Amino acid sequence: MQMKTFDTPQRQSPLALAMMFFKILRTVFTIIWPMLIGLLVGGKKGNSALKWIIGGGSILLFVLVKTVLDYLYFKFSIQDGQLVVRKGFFYKTAISVPLERIQAVHMEQSFLHTLTFTHKLIIDTAGKEDAEVTIYAIPSSDAHALRELILNSVDSKVENSEAEKVPATKLVSRLTIAGLVKLSLSANHIETMAVVMLFLFSRYEDVKPLLRNTPFFKNLIAYGETINYTWQLIVSLFLVVAIVTIILSFVRIFLRFYDYTIRMDSKGYYIRWGLLQVKQKMIPFKRIQLIQWRSNFVRRLIGIALLNLKVAGADEVKKKIRIELPITDIGQIKEIVSVYQPKLPSEPEQEGYTIHKSYAYRKTLFITIPILIVLASFAALLWQWYALFVFIWLPYSLGLQLLYCRNFRFWVTDDGLQQYKGTWGRAEAILNWNNIQYLKIRRSIYQRKKGLATLVIHTAGGAFELPYILHEQALEISNYALFRTESTQRNWM
Amino acid sequence: MSFSNLPIHTEELPEVQAVTLKPIHPDYLKVLRINWALLYAVILAGIVTVFILSKKLQNPIAISITGSVYLLTLLITVIIGTGSCKRKQYAVREKDILYKTGWIFQHLHMIPYNRLQHCVVNMGPIERKYGLASLSLYTAASEGKDITIHGLPQTEAEQLKELVVLQIQALYADENV
Numbered sequence: 141m142q143m144k145t146f147d148t149p150q151r152q153s154p155l156a157l158a159m160m161f162f163k164i165l166r167t168v169f170t171i172i173w174p175m176l177i178g179l180l181v182g183g184k185k186g187n188s189a190l191k192w193i194i195g196g197g198s199i200l201l202f203v204l205v206k207t208v209l210d211y212l213y214f215k216f217s218i219q220d221g222q223l224v225v226r227k228g229f230f231y232k233t234a235i236s237v238p239l240e241r242i243q244a245v246h247m248e249q250s251f252l253h254t255l256t257f258t259h260k261l262i263i264d265t266a267g268k269e270d271a272e273v274t275i276y277a278i279p280s281s282d283a284h285a286l287r288e289l290i291l292n293s294v295d296s297k298v299e300n301s302e303a304e305k306v307p308a309t310k311l312v313s314r315l316t317i318a319g320l321v322k323l324s325l326s327a328n329h330i331e332t333m334a335v336v337m338l339f340l341f342s343r344y345e346d347v348k349p350l351l352r353n354t355p356f357f358k359n360l361i362a363y364g365e366t367i368n369y370t371w372q373l374i375v376s377l378f379l380v381v382a383i384v385t386i387i388l389s390f391v392r393i394f395l396r397f398y399d400y401t402i403r404m405d406s407k408g409y410y411i412r413w414g415l416l417q418v419k420q421k422m423i424p425f426k427r428i429q430l431i432q433w434r435s436n437f438v439r440r441l442i443g444i445a446l447l448n449l450k451v452a453g454a455d456e457v458k459k460k461i462r463i464e465l466p467i468t469d470i471g472q473i474k475e476i477v478s479v480y481q482p483k484l485p486s487e488p489e490q491e492g493y494t495i496h497k498s499y500a501y502r503k504t505l506f507i508t509i510p511i512l513i514v515l516a517s518f519a520a521l522l523w524q525w526y527a528l529f530v531f532i533w534l535p536y537s538l539g540l541q542l543l544y545c546r547n548f549r550f551w552v553t554d555d556g557l558q559q560y561k562g563t564w565g566r567a568e569a570i571l572n573w574n575n576i577q578y579l580k581i582r583r584s585i586y587q588r589k590k591g592l593a594t595l596v597i598h599t600a601g602g603a604f605e606l607p608y609i610l611h612e613q614a615l616e617i618s619n620y621a622l623f624r625t626e627s628t629q630r631n632w633m
Numbered sequence: 634m635s636f637s638n639l640p641i642h643t644e645e646l647p648e649v650q651a652v653t654l655k656p657i658h659p660d661y662l663k664v665l666r667i668n669w670a671l672l673y674a675v676i677l678a679g680i681v682t683v684f685i686l687s688k689k690l691q692n693p694i695a696i697s698i699t700g701s702v703y704l705l706t707l708l709i710t711v712i713i714g715t716g717s718c719k720r721k722q723y724a725v726r727e728k729d730i731l732y733k734t735g736w737i738f739q740h741l742h743m744i745p746y747n748r749l750q751h752c753v754v755n756m757g758p759i760e761r762k763y764g765l766a767s768l769s770l771y772t773a774a775s776e777g778k779d780i781t782i783h784g785l786p787q788t789e790a791e792q793l794k795e796l797v798v799l800q801i802q803a804l805y806a807d808e809n810v
Contacts, residue, residue: 452773577774578744585737598774618743619646625745626728632748632773 144285149215149226155256156276161207163276168203216275218289223263225273235273237263239293243427243451244463247283247420254418259283263290264451291407291422309410312475315400319444319468324393326438332392333385397466404479409449411465423463425479427451429575429601429632433473437564443470450601481570485551485558492549492560496592499608500541508537550606552617557597557604573624575599575632581614597621600632647726649743654722654733660763661784662718667759669714673707713737723782725793730770732782742780746800748772754790755781766790770797 169176209229216225223242225235246262253259258277278286315323398415408424430450439445449463467473477484486492512530519527540563549560556572582594593614597604606614680699684690690699716736724731732742755767768790769781785793 452775576745577748577772578742578780580743581741583739588739598772600773600775602775615648615650619648622649622729622743622745623646626747 144282144289146216146218146282146286146289149217149224151215152211152275153256153258153277153279155252155258156278157207157211158252159260159276160210161203164203164206164210168199172199216273218286221293223273223290237273239290242290242293244424245287245290245422247287247422248414248417249280249419250417253277261286287422291424309403309405312402312404312409313400313465313467313469313472314402315397315413315466315468319466320394320397322442322444322468323397323439323466324390326436326442326444327389327393328436329382329385329389332389333381336385336388400466402465402476404476409476411463421463423449423451428480429599430569430571430604431477431480432567432569432602433467434562434567435565440564440566444468445470445473447473447476450599452600477570481555481572483553483555484570485553485556486549486560490551492551493609493613495545495548495550495606496590496608496610497542497545498586498590498592500538500545502586502608503541504534504538508534508541550609552620557617559604559606569604571597571599571604573621574628575601576621576625577632579618579621581611581618583611587611649731649741652724652726652731654724654731656719657721657723657782657784658763658765658786661721661760661765662715664757664759664763664765664784665714665718666711669707669710673703673710677703718784721782721784723785725796730782730793732780744770744772744780746797749797749801751801752794752797754794756787768793 210227213229213232214225214227216223218224218239221239223235223237223239225233227233227235242263244264246264248260248262249258250260256277257280259280260277261275261283263273263275275283395415397413400413401411403410403412408422408427411421411423413419428449429452431447432450433445433447435445445467447465447467449465451463465476467476474484512534516527516530519530544561544563547560547562547566551558556570556575558571559569561567577598577600580596580598582596583592587593587608591611592608593611595606595609595614595617597606606617680703684696684699690696713736717734720734720736720739722733728747729743729745732744734740734742750771750773752771753769755769756765760766764787765783766785766787767781767783768785769779771779782790
């Protein structure tokens with residue numbers, strides 16, 4: 141069968157109109173919603189229905205016109221080995237991305253997509269701005285054909301020997317319901333609670349002036365002031381918050397990792413997941429710059445980790461499409477990582493190198509103590525001399541920093557570097573010499589006096605830092621890293 | 634097919650620490666001084682305007698506090714800036730550029746040519762007056778800014794740029810083989 145070539149510019153599937161409409165509507169709504177609430181709770185009576193119809197109608201008309209124009213003036217094609225996208229009616233944009241520079245192709249299928257046999261495609265490029273090309277809906281057959289076309293272009297640079305190593309679409313890992321439950325139970329519930337509280341407080345601050353005028357909230361605040369806060373009430377409130385947070389953690393984890401499947405072939409990893417919306421990602425091996433995996437204390441005990449494949453250009457813009465894989469069996473990490481680095485540098489059971497313990501004292505002196513002084517100053521306004529109790533945190537914080545130093549290990553081999561760190565939890569990272577962009581040795585006056593240095597190795601997927609190591613060691617690693625980087629013209633991507 | 638896998642003696646590798654770094658042009662300190670003078674003159678003009686317009690601020694306490702903060706900031710900028718400028722050094726090697734900067738915190742950047750995406754030569758009006766230029770080197774590193782070597786003689790900056798461009802072109806030619 142002849143594969144589609146996409147050489148003539150084409151529009152998206154008409155379903156994209158609906159997707160784009162809701163996206164633009166959502167963007168408009170996020171800008172104007174405090175105004176809408178203000179109108180709703182504080183608006184004067186009389187002629188209000190007419191105002192709502194005119195206001196709402198104008199917004200809908202604007203969204204509709206913008207959607208149609210965006211749809212009509214968005215065309216994509218593949219010409220001379222480049223993905224070409226032309227878009228915009230008033231502000232015209234032309235994007236040309238060489239196919240071999242494409243980092244990853246993500247396929248998503250919502251319920252509407254499934255009904256109309258279409259897919260959403262996100263094509264992740266190497267640039268830092270305009271990080272991706274989003275095609276909201278194209279027929280599923282076209283989506284698969286376009287992905288294959290891009291991947292074949294990436295694959296043309298993969299050496300044959302490398303291609304022979306892995307059989308076609310081998311299942312690496314699949315997250316079962318039991319795994320999901322384990323992952324949910326071991327989630328950082330305090331983090332979830334903090335996220336929820338922060339979200340609620342930030343939104344509450346936005347609408348507080350408007351809510352104050354409503355009778356319901358006036359009554360609620362008045363009622364709150366009459367409550368007698370007994371221990372039973374405080375414990376009950378805490379239990380309610382804890383239960384809500386655990387439920388929220390479950391929902392978060394289920395939405396994020398449901399049916400998480402990782403497959404691999406000679407080209408890269410194929411990742412598929414989703415409860416309400418099925419998502420697929422393809423990560424070519426060559427695009428991986430750095431691999432990290434981490435577990436919190438509970439997950440470390442039950443052997444669960446989250447593995448992060450850092451691809452080129454994975455900066456702030458691309459956080460929404462970060463590649464984080466849930467691993468329920470530590471053995472799977474070795475298999476996934478083996479394509480990047482055949483053998484973990486820490487594998488020969490070597491002790492590894494450590495960092496200097498002055499790192500803990502310096503962090504305490506320059507971070508913990510200033511924060512505690514600021515906190516104690518504020519607390520003194522309320523509690524006078526009792527504010528000094530804030531400094532009870534100091535020995536605990538110093539203990540944590542010393543534990544971090546004791547746990548920190550790194551290994552250097554012919555293939556690259558590995559790092560192992562954490563206090564209660566653990567975070568590990570591996571880096572290939574070939575993925576280095578540049579190196580930096582940083583030294584403060586104190587470090588110079590003690591013969592220490594911080595080595596920062598920059599890659600296109602993030603930085604790899606070795607703090608407070610011996611200066612001679614930093615130079616030795618740098619010399620070897622430069623030798624490995626400069627002695628080959630092998631492409632880093 | 635020829636293939637070799639000889640051991641590497643790390644002690645025989647070219648050493649960064651053995652390289653003699655070259656200080657940047659001393660006239661760059663003059664450029665910096667003019668820049669500071671201009672910047673602090675603008676800030677002073679702003680402060681004076683605010684004090685003239687606001688009657689509440691026209692008291693000895695507000696004037697002495699603002700004056701002290703202004704002078705202290707100026708002093709810190711000049712002392713740290715001068716110390717840092719005198720320690721800026723660079724070295725151009727066959728396959729990479731080394732750039733050392735900073736006084737209180739010293740940074741040594743090591744940038745291989747085969748990782749550079751592009752480079753730019755910048756010449757501001759004051760730098761031009763002293764025949765100086767800056768060379769900005771851009772890699773694909775996602776964190777950290779580009780590396781800019783200030784205070785290079787214009788001819789040297791241009792030569793360096795040419796060298797870097799040649800290296801980048803050689804890399805792409807190699808990729809396309």
